[in-house]
Amino acid sequence: MNKFDIARALDDISSYLELSESNRFRALAFERAAHSIRALDAEPADLIASGELVKTPGIGKATAAIIEELARTGKSKYLEELRTQYPAGIFELLRVPKLGLKKIGILHEKLGIGSLDELETAAREGRIAPLKGFGPKTEQYILSGVEKARRRESHFLLPIGVEVGEQIREHLAAIEAIEDAEVSGSVRRRLEIIRNVNIVIATRDQEAVVRALSKFVEKIERIDDDTVKAFARNEIDVWFHFAKPEAFGATFLVTTGTPEFVAAFLERGGKLVRARTEKELFDKAGLAYVDPERRETGDDLKHKRHRRLVEVSDLRGTFHVHTTFSDGRNTVQEMLSSARDRGFEYVGISDHSPAAFYAGGLSVEQLKLQHKEIATHEPDVAPMRVFRGTEADILPDGGIDYDEKTLKKFDFVIASIHSRFQMPKDEMTERMLRALDNPYVTFLGHLTGRKLLSRDGYTIDYEKVFEKAGQRGVMIEINGNPNRLDLDWRHIRRALDLGVRFSINPDAHSVHEYTALISGTWVARKAGLTPKEIFNTKPAEEVAEYLKARRA
Ligand SMILES: [Zn+2]
Numbered sequence: 001m002n003k004f005d006i007a008r009a010l011d012d013i014s015s016y017l018e019l020s021e022s023n024r025f026r027a028l029a030f031e032r033a034a035h036s037i038r039a040l041d042a043e044p045a046d047l048i049a050s051g052e053l054v055k056t057p058g059i060g061k062a063t064a065a066i067i068e069e070l071a072r073t074g075k076s077k078y079l080e081e082l083r084t085q086y087p088a089g090i091f092e093l094l095r096v097p098k099l100g101l102k103k104i105g106i107l108h109e110k111l112g113i114g115s116l117d118e119l120e121t122a123a124r125e126g127r128i129a130p131l132k133g134f135g136p137k138t139e140q141y142i143l144s145g146v147e148k149a150r151r152r153e154s155h156f157l158l159p160i161g162v163e164v165g166e167q168i169r170e171h172l173a174a175i176e177a178i179e180d181a182e183v184s185g186s187v188r189r190r191l192e193i194i195r196n197v198n199i200v201i202a203t204r205d206q207e208a209v210v211r212a213l214s215k216f217v218e219k220i221e222r223i224d225d226d227t228v229k230a231f232a233r234n235e236i237d238v239w240f241h242f243a244k245p246e247a248f249g250a251t252f253l254v255t256t257g258t259p260e261f262v263a264a265f266l267e268r269g270g271k272l273v274r275a276r277t278e279k280e281l282f283d284k285a286g287l288a289y290v291d292p293e294r295r296e297t298g299d300d301l302k303h304k305r306h307r308r309l310v311e312v313s314d315l316r317g318t319f320h321v322h323t324t325f326s327d328g329r330n331t332v333q334e335m336l337s338s339a340r341d342r343g344f345e346y347v348g349i350s351d352h353s354p355a356a357f358y359a360g361g362l363s364v365e366q367l368k369l370q371h372k373e374i375a376t377h378e379p380d381v382a383p384m385r386v387f388r389g390t391e392a393d394i395l396p397d398g399g400i401d402y403d404e405k406t407l408k409k410f411d412f413v414i415a416s417i418h419s420r421f422q423m424p425k426d427e428m429t430e431r432m433l434r435a436l437d438n439p440y441v442t443f444l445g446h447l448t449g450r451k452l453l454s455r456d457g458y459t460i461d462y463e464k465v466f467e468k469a470g471q472r473g474v475m476i477e478i479n480g481n482p483n484r485l486d487l488d489w490r491h492i493r494r495a496l497d498l499g500v501r502f503s504i505n506p507d508a509h510s511v512h513e514y515t516a517l518i519s520g521t522w523v524a525r526k527a528g529l530t531p532k533e534i535f536n537t538k539p540a541e542e543v544a545e546y547l548k549a550r551r552a
Pocket residue numbers: 391416418445446
């Protein structure tokens with residue numbers, strides 16, 4: 001097992017443990033271990049051999065033993081045992097909006113529910129409402145949620161596709177008959193919701209490759225001469241497309257799609273001829289290369305020259321970082337040193353404001369303590385600059401959740417909505433416009449509040465909000481949390497035209513979540529943004545000056 005397989009098994013253990021009240025604390029340990037394994041630069045097997053595994057932060061004695069077993073045998077007795085205690089379909093219940101592992105555990109324990117069908121029947125018969133912590137409202141919500149869950153059955157968030165693709169490529173690298181293998185399809189286009197994973201394989205011996213596939217995918221099924229479909233990790237369809245090495249380019253281009261893009265490519269004189277790379281095909285047709293993220297339509301084929309889109313390495317710093325002062329899982333010191341270790345020139349700390357009481361929003365008193373704490377650790381991370389900010393709630397009336405005296409003290413203010421999501425469109429728009437008029441607001445946070453596959457965003461008049469943000473010079477964040485990816489890339493161009501600028505923010509609640517800058521960059525690239533259109537590609541000096549000037 002490689003590190004991804006192992007991390008996945010640890011995640012599974014964590015999920016099973018979270019189902020039962022008495023194990024919830026243990027679940028955290030496995031979740032942490034999975035995070036640590038994913039973040040490793042080396043393979044667990046090597047660390048075991050050198051005795052370093054137990055020294056890795058986030059990995060304890062118990063988790064280390066299981067990791068060793070997984071690396072050695074590809075199995076964990078503990079996980080197998082947990083599996084036998086629950087029905088096979090129990091995790092499909094997670095697709096029901098607002099139904100978390102804790103509630104699922106209760107439903108299973110009290111009512112023996114282990115599938116969507118059983119959940120629906122129980123809700124219809126009114127057996128859920130009497131349970132402690134549920135009630136008639138929740139029962140009703142679950143009932144409508146089952147319908148949604150069924151529709152979402154085969155939809156996945158992009159990071160799952162990226163991870164599965166990467167895992168499979170690692171397995172493929174060990175197969176001798178393969179000369180090259182790349183992920184194509186919607187995962188390569190970085191579409192936020194995907195249905196399957198596509199892999200293009202360059203080989204002269206297709207049959208040998210197909211035989212080897214059974215080591216890491218199931219239900220292998222031949223579709224046509226060059227295509228095989230399979231099932232990975234018990235959840236997701238994978239399509240393998242075979243090409244001779246000298247024709248790899250065309251297969252890569254066609255299976256990356258979209259069909260609309262490919263049609264436009266052909267219309268503009270492109271030909272699907274023998275070529276090892278896509279680049280050759282663009283060159284032969286005299287077309288500028290179009291990055292895969294920009295291939296939802298054929299629009300970019302009009303461009304005379306290739307425009308370099310923003311890359312994660314262009315980001316020199318980051319805003320929207322939480323700490324244990326509110327609902328973050330790492331301390332100020334940990335968040336700062338992790339930012340420094342990642343090579344940032346600056347980091348902007350922003351915990352919640354009092355209205356977000358459930359997230360431990362900071363009173364003015366606590367803010368003082370936080371600023372003291374930052375000042376204590378600032379010298380250790382120099383020359384990285386630390387900006388003191390807040391993620392302040394936009395109150396229902398559009399006010400910002402600190403008084404003016406307090407707002408003045410921040411280097412930057414992210415204004416976000418965390419309550420009353422259901423407001424009618426006009427009211428919600430008014431609320432946002434009022435917030436944008438507040439002179440202390442620097443960024444708008446996660447503009448629509450959407451949670452992909454579970455919660456639609458609030459409805460606003462985008463045009464009005466963008467126009468106002470452009471006029472007031474308030475930046476809109478591209479929230480890179482892979483569950484949010486908010487603002488939607490489809491809206492970004494229009495906002496840009498109305499004078500809005502953007503910042504890619506991770507909304508990090510732990511040191512691991514700085515990686516949300518990667519997913520945030522996917523969104524920016526998908527919208528066609530270049531480095532100069534992103535605020536946090538600018539050097540520290542320029543950013544500091546801008547923030548200072550804005551406060552004045
Ligand atoms: Zn927020």
